Amino acid sequence: MQSPYEGRLIRLRAREREDEALLYQWFNDPEVTEFLSMRYPLSHAQERAFIESASEISYGKASFAVETLADSRLIGGVGLERTSPENRSAVLGIALGDKTYWDSGYGTDTMRAICRFGFEMMNLHRIELEVFEENRRAIAVYERVGFAVEGCRRDAQFKFGRYTNSLVMGLLEGELIGHKE
Template identity: 40%
Template sequence: MFVHGERVRLRAMEPADAEALWRWNHDPEVMRWMDAGYPQTLARVGAWLAERPRNTYDDVLFGVDAPAGDETGWQLIGLVRLHGAEPETGCADLDIYLGEKEYWGKGFATDAVRTACRYGFESMRLHKVTLTVVTENAAALAVYRRVGFTEEGRLREVFRRGGRWLDKYTMGLLEGELR
C-alpha cells in the first residue's frame, strides 16, 4: 500500500532499505539536528528492519519515496513516523528526516509531512499531531509552519551540539489546521 502526496509516496520500510538508513544515520550533516543514538553496523540496521513489528496504530513507519528521474521509477529519500498514538487522546508524535541531500530544500519534506499528517487525520482518525524541533533548525521550522504546525512550548537546553545546549520547540497540528 502506498500513501501518495503531490511529490512523494509513503510506504512501509523494508529490510532492503537498511543500506540507505545506515548511510544516513552515519552522515553528520543528515544527523545534525537529531538525537543520533549510538553507531550501528549495517547488519544490525538490517536486522532491526527485518525484526521490526509490522506497522500498527501506535507506531507507523513509512519510507519516503520520490521520483528517481530514471527507469527505476522511485527512490527512497527519507523516512517519516507517527508513533505514540493513543485512541483515547487521538494524538501521535511525528518524526521525519530526508537522508538524500539532493532532495533538500525542494519541497519534498513539506509534502512528506503533509502526507503523513493527512494519513494520520484521515486513516488513523487522529485529532492532533505533535513534534519537537531544535529551535535553531530553521529549515525544519519552515516546513512545519508551512504545513500548519503551531509552537506550543519550549523545552530549555535539552539538545547538545557543538558543545552548546540548545532548546527545542514543542509544536502541534490539529486536524482542521492542516494546510
C-alpha cells in the same frame, strides 16, 4: 480517489530489508543527523533491527519509507508513533536522508502526506513533534503546513559541546494547510 499514501512528489510505503544500505549511510552522516537526537555511530545490525521492528506498520507504530513518485527512489523516512487512542494523538518524526533532495519541496509534501494519513486514516486529533530551535529549515516546513509552536524545552539537547533548546509544535485536525482539493 486520491491514494492515502501519496502526496504530489512522494509516496509513503512500508520499509524493506533492501533499504538498509541507504539508512546506514544516511544515519552515519553528521550532516543528516545534525538536528536529530541521534549521536552514536550506528551498525548495520542496528539498522537491520530498526527495519525489522518498523516493517509491520500498525496504529502504534506507523513508520514509513518515503520514495519519489517520479522514479520510486528512496529518499527518507517518516512516522507517527507513541500513539494514544484515548487522546487521539501521535508524535511525528521525519528525516529525508538523501541531501540532494533537500530544499526542493519533498519535506513539505511528505509532511502533508503523513499528516493527512494520520487524520484521515488513523483518526488522529492531534499530531505533535519536537524540533531543535536551530533547525530553521524544518521549522519553516512545519509552519507552512500549519504546525504552531506550543512551547520551548530549554537546553533540552546537548550536542557538539553545547546545549540547544527544543521547540514543541502541534497540529490539530482541520489545521493542515495545503493540498486538499
